Amino acid sequence: QQQVKQSPQSLIVQKGGISIINCAYENTAFDYFPWYQQFPGKGPALLIAIRPDVSEKKEGRFTISFNKSAKQFSLHIMDSQPGDSATYFCAASKFMGGATNKLIFGTGTLLAVQP
Amino acid sequence: KAGVTQTPRYLIKTRGQQVTLSCSPISGHRSVSWYQQTPGQGLQFLFEYFSETQRNKGNFPGRFSGRQFSNSRSEMNVSTLELGDSALYLCASSPEPGISYNEQFFGPGTRLTVL
Numbered sequence: 001q002q003q004v005k006q007s008p009q010s011l012i013v014q015k016g017g018i019s020i021i022n023c024a025y026e027n028t029a030f031d032y033f034p035w036y037q038q039f040p041g042k043g044p045a046l047l048i049a050i051r052p053d054v055s056e057k058k059e060g061r062f063t064i065s066f067n068k069s070a071k072q073f074s075l076h077i078m079d080s081q082p083g084d085s086a087t088y089f090c091a092a093s094k095f096m097g098g099a100t101n102k103l104i105f106g107t108g109t110l111l112a113v114q115p
Numbered sequence: 116k117a118g119v120t121q122t123p124r125y126l127i128k129t130r131g132q133q134v135t136l137s138c139s140p141i142s143g144h145r146s147v148s149w150y151q152q153t154p155g156q157g158l159q160f161l162f163e164y165f166s167e168t169q170r171n172k173g174n175f176p177g178r179f180s181g182r183q184f185s186n187s188r189s190e191m192n193v194s195t196l197e198l199g200d201s202a203l204y205l206c207a208s209s210p211e212p213g214i215s216y217n218e219q220f221f222g223p224g225t226r227l228t229v230l
Binding site: 034036041043046102103106107 | 119146148150157158159160163170171173205207209218219220221222223224
């Protein structure tokens, strides 16, 4: 029940294309769903996050779509650029009432954007 | 504001030895979490500290321990090292757990190699 399943494992997209990464969770108590971006040799950095009371959140070229009934959420990267090439992790957490910052991470997606 | 600092950045140890890793959170942040990152298991939660108290613990053996000091700096210790402990150990800091949807800021990690 604590798992977050992420797909695909790797993704190759042409410059200017749309990158889509999907995640699914089981624990309905999760109330915070962030996406992290990690470059080689660096720690993960928060990209965008969503709470289950909204179905979509957009920040620049990055959009999270959230389907509460299906227990799925996805990251869309519009107009993908070579600089977006990195590993992306979805995560989930039960923040409120749990007094914890514990994140359950997906397995990661290695994105390569070809020029 | 300075980011999360982790020392050392790289460490090589042999089986059976013990190791101590250090994390200095962002100034003003009082919550520190530790994660282990490996190619096979991905990012896994180790433990979380707030106000010198362990708030949450992941599913790791007792060889993994940690503590937090009054200035919010944290250390983790791994005793009797095994080859499988080779990993990137990441520290994340945030203001306070569970009160709001706090972003966690990750450090660059300590790369531990066990020979």
